[in-house]
Amino acid sequence: MAIPDFQSIMRPLLDHLSDGDVLGTAETVDALASVFALSEEELNELLPSGTQTVFKNRIAWAKSYLKQAGLIEAPSRGKYRITSRGAEALATGEPINMKFLERYEEYQAFRNRSRQGGEETGNAAEEERTPEELIEIGFNRIKDELAADLVTRIKACPSDFF
DSSP states (O other), X not given: OOOOOHHHHXXXXXXHHTTOOOEEHHHHHHHHHHHTTOOHHHHHOXXXXXXSBHHXXXXXXXXXXXXXXXXXXXXXXXXXEEOHHHHHHHHHOOOXXXXXXXXXXXXXXXXXXXXXXXXXXXXXXXXXXXXXXXXXXXXXXXXXHHHHHHHHHHHHSOGGGO
């Protein structure tokens, strides 16, 4: 199975927290890796920056969005638990994703703050990626465009320039 996008992690994450206990990151990663039947290779796949695994990053973003909507809380660093609102969300049986989270005012306010200064694209493919992944993709796109531009400019120079 491929590494799920962060929205696909939201419901299983809430299920994992559904007993109301405060749980840490390591046990959450292990539990969700089992749910998604991820291979060792997938679990070790790093972001292009090489600073974090893709799966842990996506779990972190799922936690962040769920927290913004008030479905989970973080009583201390790296520790999470479901809220009563989160339990109610699970009970609906609906898919839990960004569209689902839009029903909560706190989440809407968070999204509006996030959108200020930027243009909303509405691209469904972009919504499957974490903000960190989108930044890295944008950086690589700019780097590639700059390299192509430099090659074009160098080719346009007269031979005596070199």
